[in-house]
Amino acid sequence: MSQYFLSVHHDSAGDAAMAAMTEADMQRLFTQVDGFNNRLQAEGAWVFAGGLMPIEQSTCVDATGERPIVTDGPFSESKEYLGGFWIIEAADLDAALAWAAEGSRACEGKVEVRxxxxE
Structure with a gap:
């Protein structure tokens, strides 16, 4: 079994849509993702997963120079940013892509597979 990183990306358009969601919409989304997580666990594909706080709450550490420099905010300016992820085990890329399709449906967003x- 190989491990795959399934990442969920957000952008400003998605942020606006999320901000406009009702409580019922958010609960529906949480229920869908929870169901997907439960299926990953039941089928033995689950390693771990997590949702990330908004990009504005990130901190960047650059220790490539003499002293570390710590700055608020993301490492780079980008239209998209990582919002959450799953680490899964799958027999091959095709199996990982099938899981990603289910994850995409559950979170109603694009999922990148890497x-x-x-070793």
Whole structure:
């Protein structure tokens, strides 16, 4: 089994849509993602997952110079940012892509799939 990183990306358009969601819409989304997480666990594909706080709450540490420099905000300016992720185990890329399709439906957003480097 190989491990794959399934990442959920957000952008300003998605932020606006999320801000406009009702409480019922948010609960529906949470229920969908929870169901997907439960299925990953039941089928033995789950390693771990997490949702991330908004990009405005990020901090960047640059220790490439003499002293570390710590700044508020994201590392780079981008239209998209990482909002959450799953780490899964799957037999192959096709299986990981099938899980990503289910995850995309559950979170109602795009999911990027990247394999981890093998040893």
């Amino acid at each position: 394999p981890f480097q093998s």
